[in-house]
Amino acid sequence: MYPAGRPRRLRRDTFTRNLVREHALTAHDLIYPVFVQEGEKKRDAVASMPGVERLSLDLLLPVAQQCVEAGIPVMALFPVIDASLKTPEGDEAFNPDGLIPRVVAALKSRFPELGVMTDVALDPYTSHGQDGLLDDTGYILNDATVEVLVKQALTQSQAGVDIVAPSDMMDGRIGAIRTALEARGDIHTRIMAYSAKYASAFYGPFRDAVGSAATLGKSNKKVYQMDPGNSDEALREVGLDIAEGADMVMVKPGMPYLDIVRRVKDEFHVPTFAYQVSGEYAMLKAAAQNGWLDHDAVVLESLLAFKRAGADGVLTYFALDAARLLQKQ
Numbered sequence: 067m068y069p070a071g072r073p074r075r076l077r078r079d080t081f082t083r084n085l086v087r088e089h090a091l092t093a094h095d096l097i098y099p100v101f102v103q104e105g106e107k108k109r110d111a112v113a114s115m116p117g118v119e120r121l122s123l124d125l126l127l128p129v130a131q132q133c134v135e136a137g138i139p140v141m142a143l144f145p146v147i148d149a150s151l152k153t154p155e156g157d158e159a160f161n162p163d164g165l166i167p168r169v170v171a172a173l174k175s176r177f178p179e180l181g182v183m184t185d186v187a188l189d190p191y192t193s194h195g196q197d198g199l200l201d202d203t204g205y206i207l208n209d210a211t212v213e214v215l216v217k218q219a220l221t222q223s224q225a226g227v228d229i230v231a232p233s234d235m236m237d238g239r240i241g242a243i244r245t246a247l248e249a250r251g252d253i254h255t256r257i258m259a260y261s262a263k264y265a266s267a268f269y270g271p272f273r274d275a276v277g278s279a280a281t282l283g284k285s286n287k288k289v290y291q292m293d294p295g296n297s298d299e300a301l302r303e304v305g306l307d308i309a310e311g312a313d314m315v316m317v318k319p320g321m322p323y324l325d326i327v328r329r330v331k332d333e334f335h336v337p338t339f340a341y342q343v344s345g346e347y348a349m350l351k352a353a354a355q356n357g358w359l360d361h362d363a364v365v366l367e368s369l370l371a372f373k374r375a376g377a378d379g380v381l382t383y384f385a386l387d388a389a390r391l392l393q394k395q
């Protein structure tokens with residue numbers, strides 16, 4: 067008998083392809099990151115992220131409504147902070163009347179069924195654009211930064227956020243935040259830890275969006291974010307965050323790091339997420355705008371790849387587009 071097997075049999079018809087498919091993407095797998103700014107009726111495009119806008123709260127509310135209608139479970143908030151509020155210590159990060167606490171409270175009162183996630187990190191709030199406090203030499207201090215992150219996370223949870231997501235890569239911050247949340251009785255606040263976050267050049271457009279590209283200048287984040295050459299280290303980082311009390315872990319960036327997603331999922335079997343970051347979004351958008359790639363097809367294929375690699379969900383600027391495409395399928 068030749069050939070010994072004919073794998074193409076199952077590919078011949080749509081019905082068998084649908085029947086044997088191992089992985090699928092649904093709207094419930096998606097987290098939608100959005101940029102929010104002060105003011106009313108404010109809508110500013112992000113040049114390096116075509117289709118992405120910085121919105122004031124009044125314009126963000128209809129987007130939240132669209133997420134609910136599309137079945138997207140969670141929206142992730144990133145603030146654009148006025149330059150006048152940025153300081154070396156980033157104190158605005160734990161102002162209970164600041165932009166993020168007000169947006170969280172408004173979203174939760176209007177759309178209680180929509181999960182809201184907030185970034186715990188200082189870079190939108192510091193005058194130097196780093197995620198932490200600096201010593202005299204410019205080194206980013208760990209434990210002093212963690213103290214501020216704890217205040218920031220408590221401020222967010224007091225405002226009613228569902229998920230806090232520390233994205234700073236300081237050591238020990240998950241344990242410190244978990245302990246502080248428990249001490250205040252906030253036992254339901256979930257922590258999604260950016261556990262394996264690499265010092266990546268793919269964050270460029272995000273830094274344009276929140277304005278930290280300007281404050282950061284030529285400096286980088288290599289003394290706290292991970293080296294792209296490392297893989298075992300990602301498992302050590304994830305192991306620590308789980309032990310410290312993370313409910314969910316994340317790998318970031320996404321598509322260039324699918325090997326890390328797979329290793330993390332296989333090793334720990336915990337809810338594992340990946341962030342398809344701004345630079346990945348920009349690449350796909352730019353190629354599609356040039357007519358070099360089929361936009362809708364590459365969006366869905368790229369997101370399905372995360373599921374196949376073992377991710378339980380994906381943070382992606384394509385979330386609304388993808389959810390609507392999935393509704394049509």
Ligand SMILES: NCc1[nH]cc(CCC(=O)O)c1CC(=O)O
Pocket residue numbers: 185187188189197233234268269270271272273287342343344345
């Ligand atoms: N702590 C800040 C933060 N949170 C999410 C991103 C990047 C997201 C993206 O590129 O889409 C960054 C940027 C950075 O670490 O410099």
Ligand SMILES: [Mg+2]
Pocket residue numbers: 235236237238261303306307
């Ligand atoms: Mg860590």
